[in-house]
Amino acid sequence: MIKVYGMTASGNCYKVRMILELLHKKYEWREIDVAGGGTRSAEFLAMNPAGQVPVLEITPGRYLTESNAILFYLAEDSPLWPQSRYERAHVLSWMFFEQYSHEPYIAVARSVQRFLPPQHPRRAELPTLVEKGHKALQLMENHLQDNAYFTGLNFSIADIALYAYTHCAGEGGFDLVPYPALRQWLQRIEAKPGYVPMTAK
Template sequence: MLTVYGMKASGNCYKVQLLLELLGRPYRWVEINSAAGETRTPEFLAKNPNGRVPLLELEDGRRLPESNAILCFLAEGSPYLPTDGFARAQALQWLFFEQYSHEPYIAVARFISGWLPQDHPRRAELPRLRERGHQALAVMEQHLSRQDWFVGARCTVADLALYAYTHNAADGGFDLMAYPALRAWLARVEAQPCFKPQTH
């Protein structure tokens, strides 16, 4: 059986869980508390030298880190990964957008808002994180005002990756009222058969 090392509160980890649920694939979940340093122990660094979750472990012991690489690996051969070359490249485009232009602002704002004390110096980063996060949400809104899904005519890994930190962006102080197409898309993702909400 597949093993996922992950932290339930992390959107990057939730992505992997969500896809496994949508695919109906059985898996074992090993909870790793990165906030308590559990991704920096010698045991964990031997599994992933970059010291991050999620980490996928196959039945034969091979391991794969990086949430969006895991999504592509697991989705291969399923409708969640396009087969056409250009559509597949577009899915990758949105996965890289998510990790470079979306997650570093929206997920980090959520972390600072929800996990750090009220007087923590990193709260000074919030205005810039929110400005950049809103830029990413505006790019998504523009795209979703023209089509229902990020790539092609159905839900793919691109939607799942972007859903992970968009559905709870309010935790980081992002008001989604100004993004109607984005809110309709969140509801479409949640209406997928076997959809599982994030629990933490």
């Protein structure tokens, strides 16, 4: 059976749980204590030399890393990966946007707010993180004003990738009220059969 090595509070790990539940696949979840050094052990680094969660274990000893590459692997034979080459490329375009222009601001702001003490010097980064995060949210809003999902009419792994840290952006200090189309998109995803919230174990 597929195993996921992940941390429940991580949006990147939640992406993997979310697709497995949506596709009704069986899997085993191994919780990794990242704050306690769980990604720094020799055993973990043998699975992923980059020392990051999530890691997918496909069969014993056969690993895959990077949350969005894991989404691709799990989706490729499902309706979550489009039929047309142009749409497939657009799915990946939004997924690279997520990792380059969204996660480094929206997820990092949440991480700073949630996990660092009140006087931590990294809190000085918050205004910049929030400003750049809002740019990403506005681009998403503009797209969703004319499209139900990131590839148009069909739900795909681009939506899962972007949902993970967008739906909990409030924890990083982002107010989603100015983004009505984006909030409707969040609701469309939360209504899907098999949807699980991030805190589910």
